Amino acid sequence: xxxxxxxxxxxxxxRKKGFIALxxxxxxxxxxxxxxCSYTPIELILAAGAVSVSLxxxxxxxxxxxxxxxxxxxxxxxxxxxxxxxxxxxxxFYFSDMILAETTCDGKKKMYELLxxxxxxxxxxxxxxxxxxxxxxxxxxxxxxxxxxxxxxFNTEITEENLHNAIVERNRIRKAILKAxxxxxxxxxxxxxxxxxxxxxxxDFHFTDDDIVEYLETKTNQLLSNYKPLDPNKKxxxxxxxxxxxxxxxxxxxxxxxxxxxxxxxxxxxxAGPRTQRILVDETKDPYEALAExxxxxxxxxxxxxxxxxxxxxxxxxxxxxxxxxxxxxFACHTFAIEAHKTKKFISEELGLPYIRxxxxxxxxxxxxxxxxxxxxxxxxx
Amino acid sequence: MFxxxxxxxxxxSKVAVRGQKELEFVLPTGWNSxxxxxxIKKNLFDxxxxxxxxxxxxxxxxxxxxxxxxxxxxxxxxxxxxxKGVQVMHNLKSCTIIDVGGQDTKIIxxxxxxxxxxxxxxxxxxxxxxxxxxxxxxxGLTIDELFTFANKGKxxxxxxxxxxxxxxxxxxxxxxxxxxxxxxxxxxxxxxxKVKQLATRHxxxxxxxxxxxxxxxxxxxxxxxxxxxxxxxxxxxxxxAGAIGAAVIAQK
Ligand code: SF4
Ligand code: SF4
Numbered sequence: 001x002x003x004x005x006x007x008x009x010x011x012x013x014x015r016k017k018g019f020i021a022l023x024x025x026x027x028x029x030x031x032x033x034x035x036x037c038s039y040t041p042i043e044l045i046l047a048a049g050a051v052s053v054s055l056x057x058x059x060x061x062x063x064x065x066x067x068x069x070x071x072x073x074x075x076x077x078x079x080x081x082x083x084x085x086x087x088x089x090x091x092x093f094y095f096s097d098m099i100l101a102e103t104t105c106d107g108k109k110k111m112y113e114l115l116x117x118x119x120x121x122x123x124x125x126x127x128x129x130x131x132x133x134x135x136x137x138x139x140x141x142x143x144x145x146x147x148x149x150x151x152x153x154f155n156t157e158i159t160e161e162n163l164h165n166a167i168v169e170r171n172r173i174r175k176a177i178l179k180a181x182x183x184x185x186x187x188x189x190x191x192x193x194x195x196x197x198x199x200x201x202x203x204d205f206h207f208t209d210d211d212i213v214e215y216l217e218t219k220t221n222q223l224l225s226n227y228k229p230l231d232p233n234k235k236x237x238x239x240x241x242x243x244x245x246x247x248x249x250x251x252x253x254x255x256x257x258x259x260x261x262x263x264x265x266x267x268x269x270x271x272a273g274p275r276t277q278r279i280l281v282d283e284t285k286d287p288y289e290a291l292a293e294x295x296x297x298x299x300x301x302x303x304x305x306x307x308x309x310x311x312x313x314x315x316x317x318x319x320x321x322x323x324x325x326x327x328x329x330x331f332a333c334h335t336f337a338i339e340a341h342k343t344k345k346f347i348s349e350e351l352g353l354p355y356i357r358x359x360x361x362x363x364x365x366x367x368x369x370x371x372x373x374x375x376x377x378x379x380x381x382x
Numbered sequence: 383m384f385x386x387x388x389x390x391x392x393x394x395s396k397v398a399v400r401g402q403k404e405l406e407f408v409l410p411t412g413w414n415s416x417x418x419x420x421x422i423k424k425n426l427f428d429x430x431x432x433x434x435x436x437x438x439x440x441x442x443x444x445x446x447x448x449x450x451x452x453x454x455x456x457x458x459x460x461x462x463x464x465x466k467g468v469q470v471m472h473n474l475k476s477c478t479i480i481d482v483g484g485q486d487t488k489i490i491x492x493x494x495x496x497x498x499x500x501x502x503x504x505x506x507x508x509x510x511x512x513x514x515x516x517x518x519x520x521x522g523l524t525i526d527e528l529f530t531f532a533n534k535g536k537x538x539x540x541x542x543x544x545x546x547x548x549x550x551x552x553x554x555x556x557x558x559x560x561x562x563x564x565x566x567x568x569x570x571x572x573x574x575x576k577v578k579q580l581a582t583r584h585x586x587x588x589x590x591x592x593x594x595x596x597x598x599x600x601x602x603x604x605x606x607x608x609x610x611x612x613x614x615x616x617x618x619x620x621x622x623a624g625a626i627g628a629a630v631i632a633q634k
Contacts, residue, residue, distance in 0.1 A: 348499070355499075366505070369486075372446070373502060376461035380497045 002026045002095075005088035019091040025051075026095050031154055034096035034119075036081060037104055038271035038298055039126055041143055041291045043281065045100065046166035047158045048150040053092040054204050055099070057081035058249035060362045062089060069114065075332045076361040077246060078107045085115060093119070098153060100146070102126040104302045105335055122149050129304050130296050140292035147288075163287040169209050171280045176216040177203070181274040183223045184266040185320055188236055190226040193265025194255045200272075201248065238381045239321055241267040243313065243343065244328040245336050249362040254328055257367070258374045263381075267320045271300050274320075275312040301335035309339075310346050317351060324354040324381050326374075331361045354381050384432050384439045387628025388422055389460065390415050390447030393484030393511060394595060397422055398625035400633055405430060406622045415447030423453060442628040446485065458631055460624050465490055465497045467627030468591050471617050477589035480581060480606075480614075481623070482596050484511040487577055489584040501584040507545045509576025511595060516545055517569040520552050521562060529601040532570040535563030540572045548572065570602065574609040581610060592616045593623040 004019055011019070026032065031050035035042070045052040057063075062083025063076060069086070070079055084090035093099075098120040103109045112121050124142045127135040147158040177200060183191055199219050203212045230236055240263050242255065247270055255265050269275060279297050282290040299309035317325070325347045329336045340357050347355040356377045360366055384403065389396040390411060395418050398406045407425065411418050426432040434441050434453045443451035444463040451457075460481075468479050469492065479490040487509050490500045507513050518528050538560055542548040555565050581590075590612055596602045597620025607614040619626065 368446070369502070369505070372459055372461075376459040376497070376500060379459055379462040380500075 005094055007088060011089070015089070015091070019094070022091045022095045032092070032096045033150075034093055034099045035101070036099070036108065037102055038276055038300070039102045039104065039295050040100055040124075041146070041295050043163060043166040043170050043287075043291060044143065044147050044150055044158065046169060047147070047162040048154050049156055050097070050150075050154060052100075053096065055081055055085070055090065055093050055096070056246060056248065057084050057090075058246075058251075058362070062087060063362070070111065073332050074107050075105075075245075075330050076363075077249060077330060077333075078111050080249070080362060082111050082115065086118065098122065100124070100150075104300070105333070107332070120153070122146060122153075126302075127296070128302075130308065136292055136296060139296050140288050143288055143291050143295075160287055163291075164283070167281045167283055167287055167290065171283065173203075173209060173212055173216075174277045174280060176213045176220075178274060178277040180216050180220045180223075181268070181277065183220060184264070186224075186227050187239070187321060188228075188230050189239070189264050189266050190228070191223045192259050193242070193268055194251060194259055196223075197248070197251060197255060197268055235382075238263040238323045238378060239266045240264065241269050241313075241317060241320070241322045241325045242328060243267075243269040243325060244340070244357075245330040245333050246270045246272070247328055249330075250328055250360060253360065253364065253367055253370060254326065254358060254374070257371060258326065258378070261371075261375055261378055263324075263378055265326075267316055267322060269313070269316060271298060275299065275316055301339040306339060310342070313343070313346065314351065317353070322353065324377070325356075326377070327355065327357045329357060329359045331359060385629045385632035386426065386432065386434060386439060386441040387463065387625040387630070387632060388419070388441065388443045388445075388451055388454065389463065389622075389624035389628060390418060390443065390445040390450060391484050391624075392446055392486075393515075394621070395419075395422060395445070395447070396622050396625040397426070398622050398629045399426075399430070399432065400626070400629040403430065403432070406619060406625065408621065411447065415450035416452075418447070419443075419451040419453075422451075440632040442632040444624050444628045455632070458628060461488065461490055461497060461500050461502075463624045463627035463631065464488070464593060465492050465627065466630050467623035467625070468492070468593060469495060470630050471619065471623065471626060472589075472591060472615065474589055474591075476587060477591050477615075478581070478584075478587045479591045479593055479623075480577060481593045482509070482511060482573070482577060483594050484515075486510060487580060489581050489586075491584070491587060493587075499584070501580060503576075503580050506543075508543045508548075509573055509580060513545050513548070513573055513576075514569065516549060517552060520549055521556075521565060521569075523562070523566065526599075528566050529570065529599055531563045531566035532605070533567075533601045535561060535565070535567030537571045538564040538568035540568045543572075543576065570605055574602075574606045577606060578609040586610065586612065588612075590614050591620075593620045595621050597621060 033045045033050045033052050034055040035052050042052045057080025062080045065087045066079040066083030085093040101112045102124045103126050151158045242265050281294040383401045385400045387398045395409045395411045441454045442456050443454035444460045448457040475495050481488045488502045491498050592614050597616040
């Protein structure tokens with residue numbers, strides 16, 4: 001039976017609405033699969049007739065609950081995702097029929113074992129490197145097995161045709177997201193990084209693909225029509241890239257703050273950013289082969305080596321005319337923290353651009369320090 | 383014209399004036415930086431006849447309390463101000479600044495007259511003035527005495543980097559009957575080690591300049607330069623680097 005969580009009455013209005021909206025979808029018979037990472041081949045979920053929802057925690061919510069079980073010294077993203085899940089506070093997790101996850105960083109993959117105690121979790125084995133022997137073959141096999149798993153789970157069969165259609169659909173959405181991101185290629189950018197990230201995040205809450213594409217196209221056209229050439233009496237605001245760990249949990253702390261201080265974030269360079277969206281799935285190939293290729297091309301610090309990230313950084317920095325780079329590393333994210341050493345070298349020595357690294361979590365305790373760093377960084381650039 | 387730079391730090395507030403008059407003074411920050419800012423305004427007027435509300439006075443505030451100076455015409459971060467101050471004081475185009483502050487320690491590299499990179503340690507009090515202050519209290523010494531003792535002692539390793547644990551470690555060392563000189567030497571060594579870690583991670587250029595309250599302390603300079611394996615340049619007005627920088631920026 002579909003019912004609301006026991007603690008429903010204690011939620012605020014927004015959360016209540018989220019629950020009700022999703023419950024209505026469920027009552028119509030929608031199947032929901034929760035995901036945590038950009039490596040998840042969403043096409044499989046669509047081909048199984050389900051919708052995917054992203055479950056990444058992005059606030060302090062859930063962290064106290066999570067810390068009762070998980071180590072305190074764990075990445076806040078993992079803690080908050082887990083805490084929201086176990087405390088029934090996230091409608092998306094609550095109404096998910098199952099979770100589709102991958103072996104990415106150690107914290108996440110071990111957390112999935114605990115999550116599996118409350119909800120079925122299927123963990124795909126992602127290779128640790130993109131170019132290792134058999135990486136692509138192994139990943140393709142994982143995708144095939146997952147298709148089988150999803151088919152069995154939802155009592156359906158994922159046919160090549162279903163999968164092909166899902167690929168075409170997802171590519172359409174990717175192109176629409178990329179178009180929206182590309183608005184900031186204009187100089188000066190007609191939209192703040194903060195607003196753009198809210199627009200794109202909102203696609204998580206639209207359930208049909210047509211809705212998403214239409215919504216994105218409308219927004220993109222609106223933004224494009226807002227463009228005004230630079231007032232000759234004014235100085236161009238510095239154009240910055242935000243790279244590093246997924247940044248939805250630090251939108252206010254970093255994106256909003258640096259934009260209030262007088263810069264524009266023109267590239268949101270996370271695993272969901274332009275560099276990932278522009279890799280389409282080849283629609284002409286065997287769908288499994290094509291999916292394996294596309295998803296393994298994502299450049300994340302969980303891969304070793306992760307040299308593709310640097311090629312991406314260079315290309316995106318040039319295309320979006322970036323003046324400086326902020327790298328955000330979440331506490332206890334070892335892969336990004338270690339890789340940051342290379343990123344810094346690459347950005348400052350090879351590309352000759354100013355670089356600053358900010359280590360933080362989702363709390364507001366360090367906002368004064370972050371403000372000083374960002375302010376000093378902007379003074380350094382201008 | 384008067385150009386006033388006010389650097390409100392966590393323990394001390396430094397003021398520098400440039401232009402028609404050239405002077406510096408320092409006040410303890412106290413618990414309320416707004417109050418301190420008011421006191422500075424009063425001092426400038428009563429003692430030096432400078433009225434910050436006049437049109438011929440331009441004031442820039444900096445430091446962690448920079449936003450608490452209601453009469454400032456502009457705020458600039460301590461990073462930029464330190465860099466500016468050091469450059470005019472030392473007449474250098476490229477150098478690395480180590481600023482050991484009350485609450486944070488920063489390393490700033492300057493290349494061709496501009497800040498090129500900086501690192502701040504502000505999450506934890508190891509390697510800052512705060513650490514020294516707490517240990518001094520524990521040992522019943524003033525800061526100056528701590529260094530005099532340290533200079534005579536043999537370093538007793540303090541292994542905890544965390545201030546709270548280091549404090550208990552010191553209590554233990556005192557209980558074991560160790561000499562105060564040796565413990566003091568351990569405390570200073572711990573600060574120098576932590577500063578060295580931060581500096582090495584950041585990368586040092588030639589011309590290492592020390593600023594902040596400890597920059598007039600020859601014993602700290604000696605110990606830190608031994609740790610870094612590099613000479614350290616200091617200025618008698620080193621603690622005013624941020625304030626002087628702010629005043630010089632106001633001049634532009
Ligand atoms: S940063 Fe890496 S591991 Fe984390 S969600 Fe993105 S792709 Fe997945
Ligand atoms: S931010 Fe880092 S530690 Fe956190 S989930 Fe992503 S890869 Fe793992």
